[in-house]
Amino acid sequence: MASLKEWWHRLGSPRTFYAIAQRAGPWFTGLGVAAIVVALTWGLAFAPPDYQQGNSFRIMYLHVPTAILAQSVYMMLGAAGLVLLVWRMKLADMVIVAAAPFGMSMTALALVTGAIWGKPTWGAWWVWDARTTSMLVQLFLYFGLIALRQAIPREETAGRACAILAVVGTVNIPIIKYSVDWWLTLHQPSTFTLTAAPSMPPEMYLPLLVSVLGFYALFAGLVFARTSNVILDRERSTAWVRALVREQTS
Amino acid sequence: MSSVSLAATPSASMLLVGQVRRDLKIAMRSPGDLANPLMFYALAVALFPLGVGPSPERLAELAPGVLWVLALLATLLGLETLFRRDFEEGTLEQLALHAQPLFVGVLAKIGAHWLVTGLPLVLFAPIAALMLNLPMQALDTLMITLLLGTPILSVLGAVGAALTVSLRRSSLLLALIVLPLYVPVLILGAGAVAAVVDGVDSTAQVAWLAALCALALTLAPFGAAAGLRVGLD
Numbered sequence: 001m002a003s004l005k006e007w008w009h010r011l012g013s014p015r016t017f018y019a020i021a022q023r024a025g026p027w028f029t030g031l032g033v034a035a036i037v038v039a040l041t042w043g044l045a046f047a048p049p050d051y052q053q054g055n056s057f058r059i060m061y062l063h064v065p066t067a068i069l070a071q072s073v074y075m076m077l078g079a080a081g082l083v084l085l086v087w088r089m090k091l092a093d094m095v096i097v098a099a100a101p102f103g104m105s106m107t108a109l110a111l112v113t114g115a116i117w118g119k120p121t122w123g124a125w126w127v128w129d130a131r132t133t134s135m136l137v138q139l140f141l142y143f144g145l146i147a148l149r150q151a152i153p154r155e156e157t158a159g160r161a162c163a164i165l166a167v168v169g170t171v172n173i174p175i176i177k178y179s180v181d182w183w184l185t186l187h188q189p190s191t192f193t194l195t196a197a198p199s200m201p202p203e204m205y206l207p208l209l210v211s212v213l214g215f216y217a218l219f220a221g222l223v224f225a226r227t228s229n230v231i232l233d234r235e236r237s238t239a240w241v242r243a244l245v246r247e248q249t250s
Numbered sequence: 251m252s253s254v255s256l257a258a259t260p261s262a263s264m265l266l267v268g269q270v271r272r273d274l275k276i277a278m279r280s281p282g283d284l285a286n287p288l289m290f291y292a293l294a295v296a297l298f299p300l301g302v303g304p305s306p307e308r309l310a311e312l313a314p315g316v317l318w319v320l321a322l323l324a325t326l327l328g329l330e331t332l333f334r335r336d337f338e339e340g341t342l343e344q345l346a347l348h349a350q351p352l353f354v355g356v357l358a359k360i361g362a363h364w365l366v367t368g369l370p371l372v373l374f375a376p377i378a379a380l381m382l383n384l385p386m387q388a389l390d391t392l393m394i395t396l397l398l399g400t401p402i403l404s405v406l407g408a409v410g411a412a413l414t415v416s417l418r419r420s421s422l423l424l425a426l427i428v429l430p431l432y433v434p435v436l437i438l439g440a441g442a443v444a445a446v447v448d449g450v451d452s453t454a455q456v457a458w459l460a461a462l463c464a465l466a467l468t469l470a471p472f473g474a475a476a477g478l479r480v481g482l483d
Contacts, residue, residue, distance in 0.1 A: 085476070137430050144427040148413060151423050160480040161413045165427060168409055168473050172431050175462065179434035183441065 012089040014231045015240050021224035021231075029221030035214025043207035050204075056120045061208055063113040065215035066106045067131075070138055071173070073103030073219065077145070078170025081163035091227075093159035094234065096166065097149065098226035102219060104142035111135055134180040141169045155234070259349040266358045269345075273362030276335075283331075288370045291324040295378045306383045313382035314392070314443035320378075321371055321396060321439075322432050325403040328367045329428070330421045332359065332411040333478065342415075346482055352475040360408045360471065368400030388446040391456070395439040398459040405470035406431045412477030434462060 010016050043061035050057040077096055084092035114132055115125045126132070145165055152158035200208075235241045260268070277284050298316050302308060336342040336359075345355040375393050384392065410428035414420035442455035 137433050140426065140430040144423075144430060147423055147426055151414070151417055151420070157416070157480055157483060160483075161477065164409075164473060164477050164480065165413055168431070168470075171469070172434075175434045176430070179437045179458075183437045 012087070012091050014091055014094070014235055015238075017091055018228055018231050021228045025221050025224030025228065027221070028217045028224060032214050032216070032218025032221050035210050035217060039207045039211035039214055043211065047204050047207055048201070053121060056117060059113050059117045061211045063110060063117060064208055065212045066113060067110040067135065068212055069215050069219060070103060070107035070110050070135065072216075073099055073106060074138065074141065074166075074173065075170060077103065077166040081166035081170075084159060084163040085167065090156075090159070090234075091231075093156075093163065094227050094230040095223065096159070096162055097230050099219075099223050100142060100146055100149070102222055102226075104139065104146060106215075107135060107139045107142055111139065130181045130183060133183070134177050137176055137180070138173070141173075145169065262350050262354045265348065265350045265354050266361075269355055269358030270362045270365070273359055274365060277362070277366045284366055287324045287327045287367045288374055290327055291320055291371060291374065291378065294320045294323070295381050298382065309383040310385055310447070313379065313384035314388070314447060315440045316382060317375070317378055317384070317392060318395075318399075318436055318440040318443070321400065322403060322429070322436060324371060325367060325400065325407060326425055326428065328363065329407040329411045330414075330424055332363050332408060333415045333481075334411075337415045337478075337481065342478060343482060346479060352478065353471040356408065356412075356475045356478065357467075357471045360404050360474070363408070364401055364404040368396075368404055371400055372396045384443075385447050388443050391446045391452055392443045394456060395442045395459055398456070398463045399435045399439045402435050402459075402463050402466045403432060405466045405474070408474040409470055409477055412474040412481065415478060415481040435459070438462070 011020075040061055044058050047058070049055050077100060080092040080095050080099075083089050084096070111132070114135070118127055118132075119125050145162055148165055149158050149162045152161055232241055232244075295316070298312065299309060302312065333342060336345070346352050348355060372393055375396055376389060379389050379392055407424075407428050410424050410431075413427065414424050417423065438455045438459045442452040442459070445452040445455065
C-alpha cells in the first residue's frame with residue numbers, strides 16, 4: 001500500500017513524468033500511427049463491402065474511433081480534474097491542457113466524418129438524431145472548457161476552474177446522452193458492445209478494432225509529448241529544466 | 251478584549267433565511283433589474299409571431315419549444331450578476347469565512363435568484379402561452395415543468411457564474427459553459443409540453459425533471475461553492 005502511494009506521488013512530480021513521457025511517448029505515437037495506417041489500408045482496401053451500404057460504410061474505420069475517443073478523452077479530463085481537486089496535483093492540470101484540444105478535434109472529426117457518411121446513407125449532411133446531437137453538445141462542452149481556460153489569466157486559478165467544469169461536465173454527460181436518446185433516435189445501434197458478439201464478420205470488425213486501438217495509442221503518445229512541452233514551459237525556472245536545456249543546447 | 255463575547259454562530263437555517271432576505275431586499279431596491287429578464291422573455295415571445303407569421307396552427311406547433319428555449323435564455327441573462335456584486339464588495343469573502351459551509355450561503359443566493367427570475371417566468375407562462383396560442387390543455391404541464399426546470403437552470407447556471415466570477419466581461423463565456431448543460435432540461439421540459447399538446451401522457455418526462463431537480467439541487471451548490479473558492483483565491 002505504501003509503495004503504491006509512493007509511486008502515485010512520484011508519478012505526480014513533473015520531473016518524473018517528463019522522464020517517463022520522453023521514453024514512452026515516441027513508442028505510443030509510433031505504435032498508434034502504424035496501427036492506424038494498417039487498419040485504414042486494411043479497412044479501406046481489403047475489407048468486404050457492406051451488403052446494404054456498399055463501400056460508404058468504410059468511413060466507419062475513421063468515424064468510430066474518433067467518436068469513441070471524443071467521449072473517452074472527456075471522461076479522462078473529468079478524472080484528471082478530480083485528481084487535481086482532491087490531491088492538488090499540478091501535473092493533472094498539465095494533462096488537461098495537453099489533452100483537451102485533442103479531444104475537441106476528435107469530436108469535430110467524428111461530426112465531419114458522420115456528416116460525410118450521412119449524405120449517401122441518410123440522404124442529408126445533417127440529421128438531428130440522438131448520437132449526432134449528443135456529439136454536438138460534446139463539442140460545445142470542449143469549447144466551453146477551452147474558452148474558460150483561456151479567459152482566466154492566472155495559470156493556477158484557470159486550472160482549478162477548468163477541473164471543476166470538467167467534473168461537472170463528466171457528471172452531466174450520461175444525463176445529456178440519455179435525454180438526447182429519449183428525444184429521438186435514428187442512428188445505428190452501437191458498433192461495439194462489451195457484452196455481445198459483434199454483428200459484423202471478423203474481416204470487417206478486426207480492422208476497426210485495430211483502428212480504435214491505434215487511435216488510443218496515438219492519443220497517449222500525443223498527450224505524453226504535449227504534456228512534456230507544458231512541463232518544460234511551466235517549470236522553466238526550476239534547476240532541472242535549466243540543466244536539461246543547457247545540456248541539450250550546448 | 252476578554253469582555254467581548256463571541257457572537258453565537260448562526261445555524262445553517264438562520265444563514266439560509268437571512269441570506270435570502272438580504273438578497274431579496276437588494277433586488278427590490280432596483281426594480282428595473284428585477285424586471286429585465288421577464289421583459290426580455292415577453293419581448294422575445296412577441297418576436298416569434300413576427301418572424302414566422304401569425305398563423306395560429308404554426309404558432310401552436312412551435313409554442314412548447316419556443317417557450318422553453320426562451321426560458322433558458324432569460325435565465326442566462328441574470329446569471330452574470332448572481333455573485334458579481336458580492337464578489338466585488340467583499341461580502342462573498344465573508345460568506346466563505348463563515349462558520350457554516352459555503353454551499354449553504356450559495357444555495358441561499360441561488361434561491362433568492364430563482365425567486366426573482368425563475369418564479370416570475372413560471373407565473374408569466376400563461377400569458378406567454380396565450381401569445382403563442384399554446385393549446386390550453388398543455389398549460390398546467392408548461393407551468394409544472396417550468397416550476398421544476400427553472401431551479402435546475404438556476405443552480406447549474408450558478409456553477410458557471412461561480413467559475414467566471416473573477417472575469418470582467420463573462421456573459422458570452424458563461425453562455426458557452428452553461429447552455430450545453432441545459433440540454434437535458436430543455437429536452438424534458440419542451441418534450442413534456444409537446445407530448446400533452448399531442449395528447450400523449452407526459453408523466454415520465456415530468457418525473458425525470460423532478461429527479462433532475464432533486465439531483466441538481468443537492469450536487470450543484472457544492473460545485474458552485476468550489477468554483478467561488480477558486481475565484482476568491
